[in-house]
Amino acid sequence: MLEIKNLHVKLEDEDKVILKGVDLTVEAGKVHAIMGPNGSGKSTLSYVLSGRDGYRVTEGSATLDGADLLAMAPEERAAAGLFLAFQYPVEIPGVGNMTFLRTAVNAQRKARGEEEVSAADFLKLVRAQAKMLNIDADMLKRPVNVGFSGGEKKRNEILQMAILAPRMCILDETDSGLDVDAMRLVADGVNALRDGKRGFLVITHYQRLLDHIKPDVVHIMADGRIVRTGGPELALEVERNGYADILAEAI
Amino acid sequence: MNPRSMNAQHEQGRRKAPEMNGNRPMALETDMQAPSLDVREGVDRETVETVANMGSYKYGWDTDIEMDYAPKGLSEDIIRLISAKNEEPDWMTDWRLQAYRRWLQMAEPRWAMLRYPQIDYQDQFYYAKPKSMTQRPKSLEDVDPKLLATYEKLGIPLKEQMLLAGVEGAEAVSPGRRVAVDAVFDSVSVGTTFKAELAKAGVIFCSISEAIREHPDLVRKYLGSVVPQSDNFFATLNSAVFSDGSFVYIPPNTRCPMELSTYFRINAENTGQFERTLIIADKGSYVSYLEGCTAPKRDIAQLHAAVVEIVLLDDAEVKYSTVQNWFPGDEEGRGGIYNFVTKRADCRGARSRVMWTQVETGSAITWKYPSCLLRGDDSQGEFYSIAIANNMQQADTGTKMVHLGKRTRSRIVSKGISAGRAQNTYRGLVSMHPRATDSRNYTQCDSLLIGDRCGAHTVPYIEVKNNSSRVEHEATTSKVDDDQLFYCRSRGMDEEEAVALVVNGFCREVLQALPMEFAMEAQALVAISLEGSVG
Secondary structure, three states: OEEEEEEEEEEOOOOOEEEEEEEEEEOOOOEEEEEOOOOOOHHHHHHHHHOOOOEEEEEEEEEEOOEEHHHOOHHHHHHOOEEEEOOOOOOEEEEEHHHHHHHHHHHHHHHOOOOOOOHHHHHHHHHHHHHHOOOOHHHHHOEEOOOOOHHHHHHHHHHHHHHHOOOEEEEEOOOOOOOHHHHHHHHHHHHHOOOOOOEEEEEEOOOHHHHHOOOOEEEEEEOOEEEEEEOOHHHHHHHHHOOHHHHHHHO | OOOEEEEOOOOOOOOOOOOOOOOOOOOOOOOOOOOOOOOOOHHHHHHHHHHHOOOOOOOOOOOOOOEEEOOOOOOHHHHHHHHHHOOOOHHHHHHHHHHHHHHHOOOOOOOOOOOOOOOOHHHOEOOEEEHHHOOOOOOHHHOOHHHHHHHHHOOOOHHHHHHOOOOOOHHHHOOOOOEEEEEEEOOEEEEEOOHHHHHHOOOEEEEHHHHHHHOHHHHHHHOOOOOOOOOOHHHHHHHHHOOEOEEEEEOOOOEOOOEEEEEEEOOOOOEOEOEEEEEEEOOOOEEEEEEEEEOOOOOOOEEEOOEEEEEEOOOOEEEEEEEEOOOOOOOOOOOOEEEEEEEEEEEOOOOOEEEEEEEEOOOOEEEEOOEEEEOOOOOEEEEEEEEEEOOOOEEEEEEEEEEOOOOOEEEEEEEEEEOOOOEEEEEEEEEEOOOOOOOEEEEEEEEEEOOOOOEEEEEEEEEEOOOOOEEEEEEEEEEOOHHHHHHHHHOOOOHHHHHHHHHHHHOHHHHOOOOHHHHHHHHHHHHHHOOOOOO
16 A cells, blocks of 8 residues: 655755665555664654655655655645654644644545535534544644643544544654553554554554554664564564664664 | 834845836836736726736726716815715815815825835825716615626625615515625715614614715714824825715614624725714614725725724724725735725723724735724723735734723734735834823734745834833744644645634634624635735
């Protein structure tokens, strides 16, 4: 479903190469995890896939269900079914969470030539999902992410994911800044979306998130490349021994 | 409390030297490029207009209608002519002439942060009236269908259209929430709706020219009592040449049974609109009043110098909302309305309360400071403003809160948005007089910049002359940042939707102060005004 081939990326304004030939394929229904030390290029990969400015792809390709992601604007990628749960969700003062969500849903539907969802149906949909993520009505009314705690922000990302129902979900260090209970809520939310068809790319530093979201495949990323790929046991190895062994081996 | 001024652009948008068109003196020409007037008639003109109208300003079309103009220019004769056309009594003519003589000795104010070329006041038409209005229409059949069609196309809630001419019986059919409309087309009021029903409540709502004829005592008593004839250059000019506008009187202890609104449409070319609005809210009364404005797209800038006076007696309350959507000029700064407006409310009575809400999206130049004189003890003034300047627009707007009575309170919430190469200035005065003990003011003044070639400036003046009053001023300047836009786009919104969403969030407190359907319109307008401001 998501196919990344030989992806090379540098910063637009600097001569700094960040991704140096990433190859990665996420099949439908599978959960892939990417682990790696700081500065290995994990977050850059998620930004490049979702279309953030500031990066230049110098080589390689990335497609979603065969469609060239890199040729699309961020909103087109979203409409095509790509979703990024941000590591640092952005605050938008004055815009109610509900308004934001409905605008997003309708924008995507419009882009796909579908009819807008009615206010009543939308409310029903949101309420059901919000309940599961332990998001109360007050949080839906508050401005997007403004004054939210770390846990609330991450749960809000998962709520958006649940409502936008993407084909391919990328979670960028969704576990950072979460306590154990919040992490469990987030993981439950993600697991509820595992339906055998949707693909997941879970980026994380730590094994503990993967205790809750069981990956099918684990990749280790270092210095802009995937240096090792394996099953869930690879994450446990990292947890035990750190990255040093794997990195030494790769070089 | 420091005056703050910040400019996102160090290299100011440099303007091209004007290419003067030597054949014709032009009124109010912008300093960008001389517009060609040669395409005035026939197909060419239509083509030009069609192309021009493909932009984002959707009210830019004009109505092809036969007009009666007074000769160009300004003189005592012209003033007498305007006065005669309106069948005014001698005292009114004299009042105008007095203003005119005063105006001749005044100089145009240039202290605002606005750059525009010298205005040639002799190269304007001061009076333009649809020929079909020469005979006052008595029934629906008599109102020129072209005029009715104009307002229909503008989407003015003229269910009232049926009623424009006050056709008997028609009023009974209108369902739901109603708004009475006074429609002003260039220099004249085309008609006022729901007059009969309002009259039952004792409310007078008519054009000011009619009020001068029918209610001279009220007009004489209050006209110029809030904005004196000689108040400022533009108000004085208006006092001399105003041709029409709206008049409202709400009797004591009356809640006006519906919202009142005036819709101003400038249609004629080279014609200034000088309307005068007078609202009198007698003791214990309440009215909510809406004002809307649009104008066709023209290459040449047009002058609009209005005066609004509001008088509030004891315990009266007035809400005055404006959605100002004059043609702002094109991307290069050609054309647009030069908007020099004096609006003032006089809270004469104790416990009276006025609230100005404005959404300013149009005009090439905006010079406007809706003010509150808080004279009555415990009176209250509020000012909520959104001023959007895109492309080459310039806005210098704000308010004056003059606290004269004891325990008076005021609140200012101003949201300035600049995009393109626009300059947006908030200029406000808060003055606490020695007698205004225990008074309070709260000012919040936020600026939002979109892009890096626009400017936002905040110029608050604060005077406190007693020891028991409190003044608070908060100001922020922020940019629509790339992270916010990317966040919205990654959720599926396109860039313009994303900007509109962020900006509407920024303006929310003000949008909430508007009447419901006006708020919807304003929200849509905010999005339209900022089209093309990113990317």
